[in-house]
Amino acid sequence: MRALLLSMPVVLMLAVGLAFPAHAQFAGVGRDATDAEVKAWDIDVRPDFKGLPPGSGSVSAGEQLWTGKCASCHGDFGDDNHVFTPLVGNTTAEDIKTGRVAALKAGGSARTTFTKVNTVSTLWDYIHRAMPWDAPKSLSSDNVYAVLAYLLNLAEVVPADYVLSDRNIAEVQARMPNRNGMTRAHGLWEVNGKPDTQNQACMKDCQAEVKISSALPDYALNAHGNLADQNRTFGAVRGRVTDPKAAASKPAAAPANAVVTALLGARGCTGCHGMETKIIGPGFKEVAGKYQTRADVKAYLADKIAKGGSGVWGSAAMPPQAQLSKSELESIAAWLAAGAQP
């Protein structure tokens, strides 16, 4: 009897094995990946450069790509902080020698990407998988080498005539300014890591005096909007009225405006334009204000959005917005002409 019981699963396994590979515990579920599929998706580049594709790019080629695809967010020299934290800056020739960025200890200065990143593989991988911001994974391997070469030159890690490639990238790693600036000696990584604070659950007379060391000033209480509007209007507590003007009720936004503002987000417009003020391009309210008296305002703006342009609001170019349908263009133009109400 015992022998019979033991043998039954074996018989079942044999039967399954006829239809499915011997390893498949979950018959009929999933399949093996093809080599081409793995190659298409296995894009990560490790600190030991496993995964780095062959190729090369020069600083000068990178500069051209940078001007066209990167500078509008990161600035011509990678040090702009209007959209993202600066990539370059606050590293020194001494840091390149020691592999520790002194500014991180000194404090006070902005933490740029080059002050932190310890592995050049990360930068290659980052640019390749996620850049440019609005068109990730659109750069060829050689383009990535070139853009990274330009960045490394801005950070004074490589000279202006450098050609970065899979063959010399290890030399660059040996010059990364913060290559020795990371530690895993802490308790927050291993499953059983040891905590670095040791509080006690004291219950009575734990301290003699309590002193307030920090609080919000009154003028900043409304910085996040009227707090009364961020709590229920019934229950155990109310939100504090931090904006006296908010006591007057606001008229509800017209549904048509909500449709357009949703569209602005869905079509990527809000990546560059703030509702009120400039991000990369001008704020929608600013555009509305500038053109409101123009007789052909709707047609003019629809045409501008469709074709893009530069020079009116600054040097950053707005690319043509081919993703917008004609009716979407007209809705956005009409909304701008009516004052860009949220």
Next chain:
Amino acid sequence: MNPDDRQPGRVRKAPENFLGAEFVRELGRDGVNAERRNFLRKSFLAAGAALAGAPLASALAASPGAGDPDILNLPPWSKMLGQPVAARPYGLPSGYEANLVRRQSPGLTSVPQASVSFAPLQGLFGIITPSGLHFERHHQGWVDVDPARHRLMINGLVKRPRVYTMDDLMRLPSVSRIHFLECGANTGMEWGNVAVPTVQYTHGMLSGSEFTGVLLSTLLEDAGFDRVKGKYILAEGADGSGMTRTIAMERALDDVMVAYGMNGEMLRPENGYPLRLVVPGVQGVSWVKWLRRIEVGDQPYGTKDETSHYVDLMPDGMLRQYTSIQEAKSVITSPSGGQVLLNKGFYNLTGLAWSGRGRIRKVDVSFDGGKNWRTARLENPVLPKALTRFNIDWVWDGSPAILQSRAVDETGYVQPTYAQLRAVRGTRSIYHNNAIQSWQVAASGDVANVQV
């Protein structure tokens, strides 16, 4: 005061700046809120502002004469035919709940696709966050992935690289588990000083949900992963940012899940529809959304969000890399900063506690800024690496108070004070701030965010 400090908007652009020393001195001199207010008048004002013309009905309204008009005169909903079933095929909150929504912190980021929206913890109950109020953190915008075209690949140190469709994944042995999800940068704006007014902004990168999916160990075994050389996995997203994070194999085999369900329905797009990684107890960035690939490897990957971001700056200038575990933490959600108590008397003080190392063992509450403590009631269930709700009775006598909560987890670890945390990690870490939070109650009933 330095005129530069007077700019409207946030106190700190955050998380790396600090209040000026002169400004802090002025605070100490003038106090935060000396003005005593009339509770009743203000609560009516707030109610009136939101309800716009609705009668000011409240038990607080002293009703002279025969009684409360809302009792004496039947309201319209008692004398009408209601709405039919399925009038709203996917249900919505009451229109009266419009104040409790995800909100951004002005000035925190300049691009809304690489930003954060915070959950309104000040008004939530229990340990499950409504899916529509789950906090958001995206690195390159959110996408709505077509589930029919979504694939999960397992490759690297495996016998057989594998591909699974959603059809495949939803046939595999399923588990449902409740866990908290906290961004490593939660409370990050407060490392140096108080920066934001309410618990939504101090602690709102926190949510709790029931997740349903497949244990990652199931998939790793199906692919025949290398048990000797396979020390780490890389998880990768299918979105534009291609989010990638390294997870140690020991953890990956423990309780990590590949989840498609959240709170009884499919994940919301903002939370990774149709597939995300669930890494219990570990900071949110590792819970890769729109998960497309798991690679098994023999060393960590040093990805963008493990070198350029999510590294914790220590006072000696070293960056802690691969900080992952969210240590025990708690916060009182009501009463909390930016709220006003109605009047003296009884209150149910309530809050949340959680630990990335297991269950919460107890939560103590102080009403005097940490001099004395009382142990709160923990509501069931108390689950590992999940939010735990605590409550405690409080009779407010009208005098100033400083409210704090302090969590202890099952390892015996006690949530630290700001002084203890800063003594080890300084004030520039950005990530993993789990210090005890203080809310100051003024005699006026105003509750404010303070640090002691």
